[in-house]
Amino acid sequence: MGGSSGSSPCASCKLLRRRCSKDCIFAPYFPPNDPHKFAIVHKVFGASNLSKMLQELPVNQRGDAVSSLVYEANARVRDPVYGCVGTISYLQNQVSELQLQLAAAQAEVLSMQMRQQKPHLVEQDMETSFHMAGDNFNSISHYIAVASNLSASVIQDPLKIESFST
Amino acid sequence: MSSFGRCAACKYLRRKCPQDCILAPYFPSSNPQRFACVHKIFGASNVTKMLQQVPEHLRAEAAECISYEAIARVQDPVYGCVGIITQLQQQIVQIHSEIMKTKGEMVAHHSAHPQHHTSPQQQGDPSQFISIHQQEQNNFQSDKHLSGNF
Numbered sequence: 001m002g003g004s005s006g007s008s009p010c011a012s013c014k015l016l017r018r019r020c021s022k023d024c025i026f027a028p029y030f031p032p033n034d035p036h037k038f039a040i041v042h043k044v045f046g047a048s049n050l051s052k053m054l055q056e057l058p059v060n061q062r063g064d065a066v067s068s069l070v071y072e073a074n075a076r077v078r079d080p081v082y083g084c085v086g087t088i089s090y091l092q093n094q095v096s097e098l099q100l101q102l103a104a105a106q107a108e109v110l111s112m113q114m115r116q117q118k119p120h121l122v123e124q125d126m127e128t129s130f131h132m133a134g135d136n137f138n139s140i141s142h143y144i145a146v147a148s149n150l151s152a153s154v155i156q157d158p159l160k161i162e163s164f165s166t
Numbered sequence: 167m168s169s170f171g172r173c174a175a176c177k178y179l180r181r182k183c184p185q186d187c188i189l190a191p192y193f194p195s196s197n198p199q200r201f202a203c204v205h206k207i208f209g210a211s212n213v214t215k216m217l218q219q220v221p222e223h224l225r226a227e228a229a230e231c232i233s234y235e236a237i238a239r240v241q242d243p244v245y246g247c248v249g250i251i252t253q254l255q256q257q258i259v260q261i262h263s264e265i266m267k268t269k270g271e272m273v274a275h276h277s278a279h280p281q282h283h284t285s286p287q288q289q290g291d292p293s294q295f296i297s298i299h300q301q302e303q304n305n306f307q308s309d310k311h312l313s314g315n316f
Contacts, residue, residue: 045209046209046211049206053239057244064245065244068248068249071248072246076235080219080220080228081228082231083232083235083247084231085231085234085247087251088250088251088254091251091254091255094254094258095254095261098261102261102265105265105268105269106268108272109271109272112275
């Protein structure tokens with residue numbers, strides 16, 4: 001992929017009002033027919049930072065990098081306080097809620113199986129199954145509490161993000 | 167701030183830290199790495215503009231989120247925060263699938279052993295599972311909508 005065809009500068013060179021060279025690093029990712037895409041990335045990250053980021057990446061990864069940067073830039077313009085982090089928080093809450101639902105459903109299945117296997121010992125096994133379901137629920141709840149604390153600490157201390165994201 | 171030393175931003179930029187430095191409250195000198203990441207990804211000028219555009223009582227949150235995004239991007243130069251969003255979406259799909267599978271087992275068990283209903287909850291109409299499933303599908307669709315077109 002080279003620079004512009006020579007007939008039309010890429011969106012970045014148009015915005016920056018400079019000559020679009022054949023090896024323009026932006027040209028493959030910011031075609032002239034979509035000026036908004038570069039404008040928003042430039043607004044949030046800056047052309048210079050963007051250029052350095054792309055130069056540090058292998059060519060085959062630059063397309064994805066540009067796409068994710070455009071996404072983040074759009075998120076930040078839409079929500080100048082939280083940006084993408086707002087979406088992350090929302091999804092984390094979704095995960096927590098679904099994990100609770102899963103724990104509850106699994107506990108219910110467990111108690112049904114216990115009742116089905118030993119119907120004559122319903123009363124004793126109901127108590128056992130509730131304890132086991134409670135243990136499952138508590139362990140899932142503990143996991144969620146740990147995950148919530150970890151994600152909360154990530155928001156408060158971004159330097160912990162590595163352990164969160166792996 | 168300047169009477170107690172420069173903030174991390176002004177130290178990094180090798181400039182005097184004025185009394186009204188907008189970055190000083192959010193980039194203390196005790197954490198130079200945080201500003202280094204922010205500067206690498208966004209640039210000091212852009213961060214200053216972003217914070218100026220936000221009401222003062224929200225600037226701490228904004229600075230926190232900007233730092234979070236910058237560090238995510240430094241750690242994952244291709245996907246940054248979007249990588250985290252993708253992981254969470256995949257996790258949601260997986261948990262949702264497990265819930266559906268578990269609820270399928272419940273419905274199957276109800277069908278196979280109708281005499282084992284011993285609690286009011288168990289005697290619920292199986293269609294409640296369908297309505298819960300629909301609600302979860304709606305939640306998932308709204309998640310995809312919020313996650314954008316990436």
